[in-house]
Amino acid sequence: MNIVVCVKQTPDTAATMTVDDGKASWGEAPLVLNPWDEFAVEQALVTQEAEGGQVTAICLGPETAEEALKQALAMGCDEAILIHDPVFDSADSLVASRVLVAGIQKLESVDLVFFGKSAVDTDTGVMGSQVARRLGWPSLNLVAAISELDAGAKTITVERLLEEGRQVVSGPLPAVVSVVKEINEPRYPSFMGIRKASKAEIPRWSASDIGLEGDVQPALTWPGISAPEMVGTKVEFIEGGDPVEIAGKLVDRLFEEKVI
């Protein structure tokens, strides 16, 4: 089975974000493999362990994003490819989906593409569906379990985690699957994995390598980024002799302030 996992590099979720010179800044916080993508990498590896084949991690990003790919390699991916070109610097989802599709098509005869459900920086959460739409493959989004995968018949059955419950849906391969946290427990890279990844030469594909010169105009621009106003609340501590008194006072205050 030929498996691709699409990953992104993001600031760590513990980062304190500020605006610096009109741009988002995460200060000294580390850049990491997008936390959601760890589940996608894990699922790609679990699938490979069951079905055999190859796992390739691809990433659209700046040069630093090599580190995120090394994390994917350390976890166990066979190959990693960085798609990097200055013409993609201001990519929105329209451009990014086109770039990833071009990368997937260059890899040829791919059976399954995994995504994390969203990236913790831009929070867009549409990339899996957009890539599926461009490829004309089924979009199996927000998958919490793969209940059946038949490599011979080329079919897949999954449980999608929607607001109302788990939708059980099946479709043909190739397919695009975006995964949620419930699907697995990402592994820690092994010592051997880390050693192998640190030595790996990660191939870089430019726009021309994937046949996308010109024709990569984003639709969206971002005229301003700001930090949300911190609401100037000062905490009012509710005190009292015992829990009953405290609870009573708190309820009274909530009613006075018309919160309830």
Added chain:
Amino acid sequence: MIIVYIDHFDGRAIPASWETLGVGRDLAEATGSEVKAVVLGSDVEPIAQQALEYGAGDALLADDAMLEHFRPEVYADALTQIVKENEPEIVLFPTTSRSRELAGMLAIDLETGVSPDIVEFEMDGAVIVATRPIYAGKLLAKEVNLAGSPQVLTTRSRAFTMPEKGAVPAGAITKLELDLGEPVTEVHGYKESAAGVSLADAAIIVSGGRGTSNNPSLEPPAEITDEKEQEIWRAHQGFELIGDLAKVLGAAVGASRAAVDAGYVPYSNQVGQTGKVVSPDLYIACGISGAIQHLAGMRTSKTIVAINKDPDAPIFKLARFGVVGDLYDIVPALTTALEKKLGSG
């Protein structure tokens, strides 16, 4: 024209759809345009009728057995046909799992941008300047679509006011016959339907954190010998108290990442940067210290109440009301006090 997509499940509209319709009406007023609702599904005419009551100028209804289950490919085919036919300047969706996906696919079909999870709009001439949270709301980005018409956006639940239902709807339902291709996927049904109030729609959320397991006086049953299992058992007692409080308030139950990672409650309860971002009227944090990734997911709540043993817990910096105390003492007392107050009207 502005098109508003009405999301629904099991014969009922998702309430956030009406908030989105309200946004559509406001934008239509500001731009001298009209707003039409789109309802796709099977046996969903009552929802189209409701859309008229909530102020849609007209409702475009595609009622087809093929649309019984939400399948993004079929729904996107239907919606793209409608949008190409009607040439709206703006297409709006409520932000739900379904419509986020649908908006993304529509944007691909039309080669345009998509802006999910909008919390604010400004008009710059005919161009929408939309504000959306990024980095889980740690920052806000203004976003402009330069690709021209249509602009595809989804609005965040509870970020906009629910419009009043009008008494006499002005518009009418137009039934559409669409050319729907053979669907590629098959929906077999639903497993474990989510019970209770959904976090995204909840006006009140009561959340628990690591503190739920921090009650050494609780003695787990003798058959639970594993230390980790004992911890989870203790946490379940804490979440039971939280559940009782939530019940009295008609609230949803949330949790911190620490509580989910420790296996206390399922991931679907998680509030935070890698969980759900919520914005209720009242958020009661019980035994949650307030890691930055949790705060990012609930900071826009209107009123925050924090109950924590540690007076220096970061959660108190965001809270309007704070109680320094043990959730095991305070939460049940709060439940009783509210029962009395709400019971007596």
